[in-house]
Amino acid sequence: MNYPDKLIIGLANLWRMKLRSGLTILGVVIGIGALTSMIAFTSGIQKNITDTFEENDVFTSMYVTPVKADPSSIDLAETMKEGISSLDDDILDSIRTIEKVAIAHPEITFPARLKLKNKDDKTRIQALPKAMEQYKPYSDLLAGRFFSSDTAKELVINWRTLRSLGIIVKHKDIPRDFTENDSLEEYRILPPDSILGQTIELVSAKLDIGNVMKNPLKAATGTENVFTEESMPFTIVGILNVERNISAAGIKGGAIIPSETAKAIPRLDFTSVWDLLGNSGGGGQYSSIYVRVDDMQDLETVKKSLEDRGLNVFALADQLDQIRNAFLIMDAILGAIGAVALLIAALGIVNTMVMSILERTREIGIMKSIGASDHDIRTIFFAEAGSIGLVGGLFGILLGWAFAFAAQIVINQHILPNDELPVDLFYFPWWLVLGALAFGLLVSLTAGLYPAIRASRIDPVKALRHD
Amino acid sequence: MIVIENLSRIYRKGSNEVAALQDLNFRVQQGSFVSVIGRSGSGKSTLLNLIGGLDRSDEGSLFFKEKDVMQMSRRELALHRRFSVGMIFQSFNLIHSRTARENIELALAFGGKSRRERKKQAMQLLEAVGLEDRADHQPTELSGGESQRVAIARAMANKPSVLLADEPTGNLDSATSGEIIELLQNLNKQEGVTILMVTHEEDTAHAVSDHLLRLSDGKMLEERRISQ
Structure with missing residues (x-):
């Protein structure tokens, strides 16, 4: 049988x-x-x-920060002396010379307001070099393109920011559910093409040192406005793609602008104690530097050589195991x-x-x-x-x-x-x-x-x- | 064809021993019709089970075509049951969940026949026992005589040379019994199938067989050749 x-x-x-x-x-x-x-x-x-x-190239990305001072250490000065205490353009240049480093740029983000027609939204702006356009998630935009140059007054915006500005991008992957609060707002559902090319105002605030010096007491008690706002028009050239996952670690703001353009924007950009100490942004001191390699196999080698230079390196890939x-x-x-x-x-x-x-x-x-x-x-x-x-x-x-x-x-x-x-x-x-x-x-x-x-x-x- | 030498079968339960067969010796010629008679418990069914490869002896040999059945492995015994002997029982032993044809097809499947061959041969066998119109009936829908005919057809499915019949007419009325005996006689005479039949009915045994074995308490009381 x-x-x-x-x-x-x-x-x-x-x-x-x-x-x-x-x-x-x-x-x-x-x-x-x-x-x-x-x-x-x-x-x-x-x-x-x-x-x-x-999707966010985490396996090929790392972040360089100055060696952290150990606050529990009795001799803080001694700890600081042991390693590099701040990141500047010299360190950035030396990082760029390391073999297998594909790109290195300072991490610059600052708070700002974006104004589109009669609506505005507070968000963080991320400044990136044009060279980042070849990497995910910037290489795969929902619509439009990346900036044409590092000095262009162009902006790539997140669909969530657009939503806060009253525009819902007409796209199959973008949710259009409305909450009770949403129903009070006026939304326009627009195809991506009609959003591109629109002018958006980037409003940044800066500390008015002159006013502070004139009336230090008033400034301290908050009765005198020590901030002044400056506005700069940008053209929306691209819309970031929908994040397919729980979070998108690579995108750190509601909009992205070119790195050189960002330098000209007066702003409050203290993101670390080094910024508060003074020469942030234009002064060429950075709280962190983004470093990328082309092949994930090279991540360890580059990481080691950065650490050998006394730098603190954080790579999310290390956490994956x-x-x-x-x-x-x-x-x-x-x-x-x-x-x-x-x-x-x-x-x-x-x-x-x-x-x-x-x-x-x-x-x-x-x-x-x-x-x-x-x-x-x-x-x-x-x-x-x-x-x-x-x-x-x-x-x-x-x-x-x-x-x-x-x-x-x-x-x-x-x-x-x-x-x-x-x-x-x-x-x-x-x-x-x-x-x-x-x-x-x-x-x-x-x-x-x-x-x-x-x-x-x-x-x-x-x-x-x-x- | 079958040579039995000093065959004994003892059933043990705890310290009790019951000798179902004791020191049995006889020979069966190919093509003969052997009747085994005796009272209940005389060892008739045990003898048939041993020849059929369903049971093993405690002593002695049982040669079937010069091969000792008692020395066979479990697999060889299965092949012996499949191809060398066919068995029919007083209670017919048809599988109730299968139709008459499927019961026969099952035996043919164990014989390695293809699905198409099985269907064809099963119908031929049913035709041979006069039940082609009952092919798709369940055993519960068949009379006793019909069930026994299906059982005979199934036993002959893989063309065995020996048919072992354990009280084949025990559950049947006299008319139907006569038909079954006639069928067995036809198989014996026309097909040359050797028949070993256990029966209570001495008259029938004398009438149809050419070799008579009488058992009593597991021993051979009488062995007689009858010329028909």
Whole structure:
């Protein structure tokens, strides 16, 4: 008797006991469903983080800061002396000479207001060199282009900033859900092309030193305005692409302007103690420098050579291993919970199969009397157990997927804020689908092992006398 | 064809021992019709089970075409049951979840026949026992005589040279019994199938067989050749 015949006999036997087989399969469905949805959840979160890392070139990026002074150290001056205490253009130039460094630029962000027509929005502005246009996420804009030069009065804007300015970009990936507060505002839904080319005012504030010196007391008590505002027109040339993940670490502001243009903008840009000490921005002192390599393999070498120069280097990629380990633990815990459900299902299979043997003892005797070998009987029972696992596995994956689908809708529609981009919290990679099927099959075959061996060893003479 | 030498089968339960067969010796010629008679518990069915490869002896040898069945592995025993012998029983032993045709097809499947061959041969066998119109009936829908005919068709599916019949008419009325015996006689005479039949009915045994074995308490009480 060939294997397909045995499989058909096995399936026919399951079909004969529809209710019992169905309930046993349901146990496997729940087990596999629980297991797959839990692993899909951790896989989804992990994928979101890894994709965010990749989309923002985190694996090739690092941030250089001056060596941190240890505030707990008694001799602060001594600590400061040991390393570089501030970043300036000389250090920037020396970083640029390091082999494998593709680009290095100071990290410049400052608060500003953007005015478009009659609406304005407070946001942070990030200044970047034009050379960054070749890298993600700037290389993949939703619409338009990057600035034409480092001195152009051009601006690349985030869709969220546009939303705050009363414009919703007409694009399939951009949510258009409205909250109660939103409904009070006036929104215009515009295609990206009609936004590009519009003039936007960048209003920055600067400390009016003259006014402070004239009336120091008033300035200190806040009765005298010590800030003056300056406005500069920019042309919107590009719209940043929709972030596909939980966060977009690479984009640090509501809009991006060219680095040289930014130098001419008077602003309050203290982002660290070094800025407060004075010569920030125009003075060529920076709180941090962004360094990028072309190949992630070079990250470690460049990082080491920066550290050798007494600089503090922070690369998010270093954290990835720790994140992965944390996910492995999470996988193991959630997987174990799912596996318990599957273990109970396996006991159900054993129970069903043993019951089946008791009921079919005479039938086994008859089959042996007409020539069935031990192997034939064993394989028929294996086929039954395997079919339970396979069918249960298939429907279990569907159940897990359906659960994930429903949970996804609930989370995106009821838990996340309305203007948040929908997130994919569950991820079903091919290895999970195949692995769940294989695991379901393995568990059911293991559960069927004892009943199959027991059935094959039945004494045909006794079996034929069995009622 | 079958040579039995010093065959013994003892059933043990705890310290109790029951000798179902003791020191049995006889030979069966190919093409003969052997009747095994005796009272209940005399060891008739045990003898058939041993020849059919369903059971093993404690002592002695059972040669089937010069091969000792008692020395066969479990796999060889399965092949012996599949191809060398066919068995029919008093209670027919058809699988109730399968139709008459499917019961026969199952035996053919164990014999390695393809699906198409199985269907064709099963119908031929049913035709041979006069039940082609009952092919798709469940055993519960068949009469006793019809069930036994299906059982005979199934036993002959893989063309065995020996048919072992354990009280084949025990559950049948006399008319139907006569039909079954006639069918067995036809198989014996026309197909040359060796028949070993266990029966209570001495008259029938004398009427149809050419070799009679009478057992009592597991021992051979009488062995007689009858010229028909």
